[in-house]
Amino acid sequence: MTSDKSDDARSINQRVTIREVAAKAEVALSSVSRALSGHPDVSDEMRKRVKEVADELGYEPNLVAQSLRSGVTRTIGFVVRDINNPMFALLARSCEHELRRNGYSMILVNSDGNIENENRNFSLLRRRRVDGLIASLVSEDSPYLRKNLAGPTEEAARLDREVKWVNASAVLADHAAGVHEAVTHLINKGHREIAFVTGSNNVYPTRNRLQGFTKAFEDANIKIQPDLMAIGGFDAEYALSHARILLHRNPAPTAILAGGHGALMGISRALKEKNLTMGKEIAFIALDQLPYLEVFSDNISTVYRDTEAIGREAARLMLEGIEGEAPRVSIIETQFIGRTSSQGGL
């Protein structure tokens, strides 16, 4: 409870600066800077002396001043579409880890699915002079995008988004492949009434999944039934209301696909309402391996992608870009993992 006076005056007052180190070591400011930053033009003697004094005084360089002078903040902004999706937590985590391993910090901001928020977030991060932006955009046709992605001063990397006119790095998952696999699996088992609930198609993952979905039908020479597709909302409410409608259809769907976290939540609630069990009365596949599924719902068939790899890869692309390398696009593969929830339904 009692604050200690045991430390010297320094800890009560301001922080130690390079100037004080220089004074105590009786050398020039510039020498301290060079000694501490590993500059070659410093004698061993000098480096040793300065380091000793710096340690003794508990000197900790001011990154703010360093940034101002050097023009580099060693900070990356991470703009996330909607952090309610636990997928993003995982992504952010692995990305932060990789960045910090390379001496960068990450500032994470959440757009809450709102374009205006997203724009404000970009602006904030730009004012903070981050060295780079990693973004999972709310929409690929926001009116602010041009301003926010075409900035000349910082690197940009997109997470699972296509923006044709901007030449920045991106990590894209090959959703289509996994979805194709999953749907083909269902078709082969005899399913014809396959429902699909997903977010809006103003972002790449939705469009890409739809491609996989329709291609599977085409390849099987089966006509797709548009009224079994609910495309438009990422939230559980959208999914719940549309799943209800789909389940009342005649003929009822024998299988149902959830295009992400919100869809998964909404659909599972709708199924519970009608007392339908996944893998029994209806086949179910989650088109994303949400992290919480590992814990309890290990019966759920999913389209898997290595989310941590995506975060790590995004960080790598970012660092490469900062190093001056040309932007590139990295594709992460996906894979259907059949478990019991995709059985039954027929």
Add this chain to the structure above:
Amino acid sequence: MTSDKSDDARSINQRVTIREVAAKAEVALSSVSRALSGHPDVSDEMRKRVKEVADELGYEPNLVAQSLRSGVTRTIGFVVRDINNPMFALLARSCEHELRRNGYSMILVNSDGNIENENRNFSLLRRRRVDGLIASLVSEDSPYLRKNLAGPTEEAARLDREVKWVNASAVLADHAAGVHEAVTHLINKGHREIAFVTGSNNVYPTRNRLQGFTKAFEDANIKIQPDLMAIGGFDAEYALSHARILLHRNPAPTAILAGGHGALMGISRALKEKNLTMGKEIAFIALDQLPYLEVFSDNISTVYRDTEAIGREAARLMLEGIEGEAPRVSIIETQFIGRTSSQGGL
């Protein structure tokens, strides 16, 4: 002296500074600064003119320079014990939201349960001159704590940790109350062999839960059985191996408590191995309302606390502290929520 060439280069590559705004508006630097920062000593005419020019040039203030000059970064560091625990994701999210609402950014760093990492994280954030630190410490007796929490220059707030000798704000959950309620519930139903798997007691939540646990036995005048308590590890592996041992005990436990995310994972795996179903052969209670439980495992009895409120409250304490108010401790209540998993077992 810089040449025309470099001036050109600057206007293409570099960002607009206050100096360029001043030049174009034909006023002094200081006037631009005052006009844009809302300083009172500025005529309406001046403010209007400056704002117009600033907008026209797309001026965005350099927060790095502002920070250096003003000594304030409007950034809070959030040091999290182990981000693998989904609890922390939720916490961080609500905290970030509240901070940003008040004009602050958050830098989140993960200690991975390691004291050395934690120390490095503190050091990094201090070098970044954050205005405050919010920390869920790895341990309450780390040797680095004195250095890291007693800093004179930034505010500190603790998340669910007791450190008696430091006078900083804290948010503490009243785990004991909820656990007491839960255990009393079990005792009243006739349980006597109640097992408890939890993390190590070098942090407050473990100790506090233990208090509630033992008090419930005392109040019921029943002797506690120490060999039913596994205290020591936060990870699922620890919980798994100790749950196995506990389940082989004779007499076998009729109920089992999980003291957090890792314990929950480990125990549920151990139960599955022995083909025991929660709520049937054995009663089960999670001493934390992990966020993923809402999605699928809505049958699990828990001790609930409002995690988002904790994050929000931490942010508030931080902001209060920055405003100059005295540190204070905020208690969040907990509550036993009985569902089907805590039935059976007898």
Add this chain to the structure above:
DNA sequence: ATCTTAACTGGAAACGTTTGCTATAGGGAA
């Protein structure tokens, strides 16, 4: 012995803001 060079070291000017101080103009009071 003198010149060159190499290996440092120190001084001072940036980086982009904020802010204390001083200067000016115009208006009201004396």
Add this chain to the structure above:
DNA sequence: TTCCCTATAGCAAACGTTTCCAGTTAAGAT
């Protein structure tokens, strides 16, 4: 008229670094 405010505006000095440039010294080359 003279004097003193008040309301603005501008100048210049910080903030804590890095880095360019110019010295200094000692050693090697001639």
